[in-house]
Amino acid sequence: MTTAVELAAAVRTGTATARQVLEEHLGRIAVRDGELHAFNEVTGDAARVAADAVDARAGRGEDPGPLAGVPVALKDNLCTRGVPTTCSSKILAGWKPPYDATVVQRLAAAGAVVIGKTNLDEFAMGSSTENSAFGPTRNPHDPSRVPGGSSGGSAAAVAAGFAPLALGSDTGGSIRQPAALCGVVGVKPTYGLVSRYGLIAFASSLDQIGPFAASVEDAAVLLEVIAGHDPLDSTSLDRPAPELASQLGRGVAGLKVGLVTELTGEGIEPEVAERTRQAAAALEAAGAVVREVSVPSLTYGLSAYYLIAPAEASSNLARYDGVRYGLRATGAEDITQMYGATRAAGFGPEVKRRIMLGTYALSAGYYDAYYGKAQKVRTLIVRDFAAAYAEVDVLLSPTTPSVAFPLGAKTADPLSMYLNDVCTIPSNLAGHPAISVPFGTGASGLPVGVQLMAPALGEATMFRAAAAVEAAARHLTPVEVT
Amino acid sequence: MALPEGWEMVCGLEVHCELNTATKLFCSCPNDFGSEPNTNVCPVCLGLPGSLPVLNGQAVELAIRIGTALGCEVKPSIFARKNYFYPDMPKDYQVSQYDKPINVDGFLDLPDGSQVGIERAHMEEDTGKSSHAGGTGRISSSTHSLVDYNRAGVPLVEIVSRPDIFSADQARAYAAELRSILVATGASDGKMEEGSMRVDANVSVRHPGDPLGTRCEIKNLNSLRSLVRGIEYEAARQVELIESGKKVRQETRHWDEGAGRTRTGRVKEEADDYRYFPEPDLVPLAPDAAWVEAVRSALPVLPAARRRALAAAAGLEPATELVVTAVERGLDAFVLEAVAAGAEARTALNRAVNDLPVNVSWGSAQLTATGSLSADGAVQVTSFAALIGLEVSGALTATQAKKVLEALFERGGDADPAALAAELGFEAMAADTLATSVDDVVAAHPGDWASYVGGNDKVAGMFVGKVMKATKGKADGKAVTALLQQRRAAEAP
Numbered sequence: 001m002t003t004a005v006e007l008a009a010a011v012r013t014g015t016a017t018a019r020q021v022l023e024e025h026l027g028r029i030a031v032r033d034g035e036l037h038a039f040n041e042v043t044g045d046a047a048r049v050a051a052d053a054v055d056a057r058a059g060r061g062e063d064p065g066p067l068a069g070v071p072v073a074l075k076d077n078l079c080t081r082g083v084p085t086t087c088s089s090k091i092l093a094g095w096k097p098p099y100d101a102t103v104v105q106r107l108a109a110a111g112a113v114v115i116g117k118t119n120l121d122e123f124a125m126g127s128s129t130e131n132s133a134f135g136p137t138r139n140p141h142d143p144s145r146v147p148g149g150s151s152g153g154s155a156a157a158v159a160a161g162f163a164p165l166a167l168g169s170d171t172g173g174s175i176r177q178p179a180a181l182c183g184v185v186g187v188k189p190t191y192g193l194v195s196r197y198g199l200i201a202f203a204s205s206l207d208q209i210g211p212f213a214a215s216v217e218d219a220a221v222l223l224e225v226i227a228g229h230d231p232l233d234s235t236s237l238d239r240p241a242p243e244l245a246s247q248l249g250r251g252v253a254g255l256k257v258g259l260v261t262e263l264t265g266e267g268i269e270p271e272v273a274e275r276t277r278q279a280a281a282a283l284e285a286a287g288a289v290v291r292e293v294s295v296p297s298l299t300y301g302l303s304a305y306y307l308i309a310p311a312e313a314s315s316n317l318a319r320y321d322g323v324r325y326g327l328r329a330t331g332a333e334d335i336t337q338m339y340g341a342t343r344a345a346g347f348g349p350e351v352k353r354r355i356m357l358g359t360y361a362l363s364a365g366y367y368d369a370y371y372g373k374a375q376k377v378r379t380l381i382v383r384d385f386a387a388a389y390a391e392v393d394v395l396l397s398p399t400t401p402s403v404a405f406p407l408g409a410k411t412a413d414p415l416s417m418y419l420n421d422v423c424t425i426p427s428n429l430a431g432h433p434a435i436s437v438p439f440g441t442g443a444s445g446l447p448v449g450v451q452l453m454a455p456a457l458g459e460a461t462m463f464r465a466a467a468a469v470e471a472a473a474r475h476l477t478p479v480e481v482t
Numbered sequence: 483m484a485l486p487e488g489w490e491m492v493c494g495l496e497v498h499c500e501l502n503t504a505t506k507l508f509c510s511c512p513n514d515f516g517s518e519p520n521t522n523v524c525p526v527c528l529g530l531p532g533s534l535p536v537l538n539g540q541a542v543e544l545a546i547r548i549g550t551a552l553g554c555e556v557k558p559s560i561f562a563r564k565n566y567f568y569p570d571m572p573k574d575y576q577v578s579q580y581d582k583p584i585n586v587d588g589f590l591d592l593p594d595g596s597q598v599g600i601e602r603a604h605m606e607e608d609t610g611k612s613s614h615a616g617g618t619g620r621i622s623s624s625t626h627s628l629v630d631y632n633r634a635g636v637p638l639v640e641i642v643s644r645p646d647i648f649s650a651d652q653a654r655a656y657a658a659e660l661r662s663i664l665v666a667t668g669a670s671d672g673k674m675e676e677g678s679m680r681v682d683a684n685v686s687v688r689h690p691g692d693p694l695g696t697r698c699e700i701k702n703l704n705s706l707r708s709l710v711r712g713i714e715y716e717a718a719r720q721v722e723l724i725e726s727g728k729k730v731r732q733e734t735r736h737w738d739e740g741a742g743r744t745r746t747g748r749v750k751e752e753a754d755d756y757r758y759f760p761e762p763d764l765v766p767l768a769p770d771a772a773w774v775e776a777v778r779s780a781l782p783v784l785p786a787a788r789r790r791a792l793a794a795a796a797g798l799e800p801a802t803e804l805v806v807t808a809v810e811r812g813l814d815a816f817v818l819e820a821v822a823a824g825a826e827a828r829t830a831l832n833r834a835v836n837d838l839p840v841n842v843s844w845g846s847a848q849l850t851a852t853g854s855l856s857a858d859g860a861v862q863v864t865s866f867a868a869l870i871g872l873e874v875s876g877a878l879t880a881t882q883a884k885k886v887l888e889a890l891f892e893r894g895g896d897a898d899p900a901a902l903a904a905e906l907g908f909e910a911m912a913a914d915t916l917a918t919s920v921d922d923v924v925a926a927h928p929g930d931w932a933s934y935v936g937g938n939d940k941v942a943g944m945f946v947g948k949v950m951k952a953t954k955g956k957a958d959g960k961a962v963t964a965l966l967q968q969r970r971a972a973e974a975p
């Protein structure tokens with residue numbers, strides 16, 4: 001498959017047109033998205049206008065940008081001016097944002113062509129994309145299985161070749177987990193590196209937008225385009241976008257890599273654990289120094305996350321009340337009834353569950369025991385990570401405990417679903433970057449992903465290690481079933 | 483209106499003031515009163531999905547001005563979300579400050595010498611405005627409601643006093659003093675009628691020395707007059723309840739200006755649970771010390787200090803009504819300038835407060851750089867001082883001086899008060915002319931004169947009136963009285 005970098009180069013040099021590239025991808029979507037349902041909406045007409053504009057610029061001898069003519073799929077919780085932005089929820093029915101998210105503006109400025117809005121777990125709450133009000137997305141590698149979530153539509157779109165690049169959002173693993181399950185690269189950047197302006201909030205202190213791509217290099221180029229300070233987001237870091245792609249070839253000789261003890265033992269399926277060990281060995285073979293590192297408080301990450309994220313969500317989602325936009329229940333006698341009926345009809349069960357959890361966690365008399373204590377755990381995790389990074393440059397772990405599971409396998413048991421994010425949540429709690437890189441397949445032939453984590457703003461080093469893992473993955477043999 | 487013997491009212495005030503910023507607290511929409519509904523709005527202040535707040539630096543500066551003017555400590559602070567559902571609140575949470583407010587522990591000195599503690603003065607965003615249509619205007623009879631979000635996101639500072647207020651008059655003085663500080667510092671225009679300053683009162687009653695009683699929060703106090711009436715009514719209501727063996731229920735009550743009473747609003751069965759938590763979309767606010775000091779040192783002289791300065795110049799107590807009124811109307815600087823130009827202070831103060839035209843709308847900073855009153859008319863401070871000089875020397879009577887002042891105002895500029903007095907026919911009478919006049923009047927009324935000499939002071943007024951009439955008002959009443967007394971002393975046996 002042609003990479004995004006190659007496509008952009010072809011469009012910039014005139015050996016291909018953006019319109020040709022777009023039509024090719026629209027063709028693939030037409031053939032297979034009926035089955036996979038990666039997209040909530042394919043914006044073909046607007047994409048054609050955008051692609052023609054890129055070609056016109058190239059025709060005038062102007063540089064259309066580093067992503068010239070590259071189709072990009074957007075998770076449907078990123079605001080797009082005049083295009084429905086649903087969060088895969090009934091409650092936002094009919095709402096069209098009057099503005100573009102900052103990342104959408106930056107994509108356009110870089111010459112990228114938005115091809116459509118992808119499916120997700122409602123308001124990004126889930127790990128399988130089965131919590132979408134519009135039906136689940138299926139895994140391109142095995143349509144009877146989930147693509148992961150919550151950015152399952154974006155992961156599936158890249159895996160199926162519907163778009164070379166996609167954006168997702170990652171609150172507890174929502175980019176990396178589906179990337180692993182769909183066999184693509186997924187990146188959760190340092191908190192504050194990418195503007196959240198125009199990302200419909202799930203949990204504000206954890207949410208971060210990041211790239212999906214078929215290669216580490218493509219992911220690096222996309223992150224360079226969307227990163228950098230934005231005055232519209234107060235939590236945006238006041239620093240320029242990092243240089244990533246140019247650093248990939250530097251290798252990992254002497255790089256210190258820690259294999260995380262707490263994320264390689266109990267609860268991790270053997271095929272995934274085996275691939276993770278092989279990735280460690282591959283890094284060592286490439287010149288890195290690998291050792292096992294313990295980060296003890298990580299085991300409390302999941303519990304802390306399921307207090308902090310729902311608490312923030314309970315407040316962030318209060319505004320969907322039927323007064324100003326979206327769904328409004330009819331027949332209510334007064335405003336209180338209208339609120340209740342609208343939210344009862346508009347939100348799905350998982351969203352309701354988390355709003356209730358979060359409301360409870362913030363209630364008077366419980367705040368200290370739940371939200372307050374969870375924030376303390378967060379501080380401990382940051383401290384333990386800092387201790388680990390005093391010893392090593394990057395940390396290595398599986399991205400997920402298992403490969404893609406069948407649709408419906410975990411929907412009846414929320415806790416087993418939540419456990420999918422045990423490896424990814426700590427980076428969100430700490431605000432650190434992490435990347436999932438495909439590393440072969442498991443015994444079932446389904447993709448396995450390994451995760452590299454780095455301290456805040458350690459993206460350049462993290463991408464360098466990821467490139468080495470990606471290179472090693474090309475020479476893997478099928479995993480032995482023991 | 484006093485409470486029955488043995489009762490004491492305790493009151494704390496919560497004052498919300500809208501800050502005088504160009505734009506809203508978290509977005510660049512104009513902070514304007516009176517625009518067409520829903521025209522000053524954007525994704526941020528409408529709370530649209532995906533929008534994020536960015537703190538307005540000017541609002542922070544004005545909040546620091548208020549804090550430093552109230553003697554508060556300015557501290558590192560964080561914003562918090564106060565969660566509750568209401569249609570005029572776009573996000574269904576209000577961004578406010580909770581356990582870490584920007585200003586804490588200040589005080590306000592009142593003209594009567596009392597001091598009211600300030601617990602905190604924190605920043606928050608205003609809500610939109612609901613109106614209820616299709617009925618009598620009350621929510622219960624309406625068929626639908628309309629919401630104007632122009633006010634949503636307007637920056638507010640909420641100033642919370644300690645329960646250090648013990649009468650309605652003191653509450654009034656507190657609110658008036660606070661308003662003058664808000665205006666003087668430029669932080670807010672303090673207009674209660676436009677809602678840019680809103681006062682809620684927490685009122686309870688007790689027997690002096692007892693612990694605080696159960697309080698009620700009184701809302702809808704839209705003027706200083708309502709504040710006084712509402713508090714007095716509420717304290718009396720509570721005393722009556724307790725004396726008839728009932729209990730005060732903790733609740734929010736609304737002042738009904740027309741009916742002259744408070745009515746039950748919302749009963750608080752238990753404390754509201756607003757589920758406060760730190761606002762994750764904003765970063766902690768830590769104004770650096772140099773900035774705070776710069777703001778503090780740029781503060782104008784505040785009313786309490788202005789009262790002290792004026793009182794010292796006039797040899798009066800700062801709490802004197804004349805002094806308080808002069809500062810309230812922003813006339814103190816003008817008077818002090820006149821004193822510096824040679825005017826006698828107390829006379830100048832009297833004329834400035836009582837005899838400048840009252841239809842002039844006094845704000846602060848009336849004194850322009852050129853030293854004139856920048857009202858409709860203008861009086862040069864030098865002209866004013868010269869006029870006071872004429873009055874003090876006896877060249878003009880008080881009545882004449884007031885008329886010349888009026889003429890000065892009409893004429894404006896640097897008109898010469900002596901020339902104006904001459905124009906009005908107010909030349910002071912020569913002493914011998916006046917004495918002749920008095921002789922004539924005495925000679926014409928021998929019976930009355932004998933009575934006066936015999937000790938009947940009541941006829942003195944008659945003599946003064948006759949002399950005034952004879953001199954067509956040019957005589958100085960005081961001088962006439964003095965002449966009469968001299969003459970009586972000379973004749974008395």
